Amino acid sequence: MEDILxxxxxxxxxxxxxxxxxxxxxxSVSSISKETGIDRSLCYxxxxxxxxxxxxxxxxxxxxxxxG
Numbered sequence: 001m002e003d004i005l006x007x008x009x010x011x012x013x014x015x016x017x018x019x020x021x022x023x024x025x026x027x028s029v030s031s032i033s034k035e036t037g038i039d040r041s042l043c044y045x046x047x048x049x050x051x052x053x054x055x056x057x058x059x060x061x062x063x064x065x066x067x068g
Contacts, residue, residue, distance in 0.1 A: 010053075013038055017046045018055060026059070026068035 001022075005015035016036045021027060024035065029047070033040040047067050050056035058067045 013042070013046050014050055017043065018050060021056060021068055026066040028064050028066055032067065 001019055002012070002015040005018060006012060010018065013036075016038065017032060020032050020035045024031070027035075029040055029043045032038070032047075033043045036043070038046065047056055047058075051058070056067055058065050060066070
């Protein structure tokens with residue numbers, strides 16, 4: 001699936017992050033980082049790009065941002 005997303009214009013880390021969200025639904029950055037192996041601080045940057053592309057949103061639950 002990641003290969004298809006890359007063909008559609010996402011970079012490898014964006015595709016990996018997006019697939020993680022599809023697989024697990026709403027996740028915190030820590031969970032995404034743990035699952036994908038991408039550094040937590042880089043995950044924020046990737047998620048911002050996915051939000052800008054309209055592919056991801058977030059909600060804050062008990063003070064924790066959950067992306068989905």
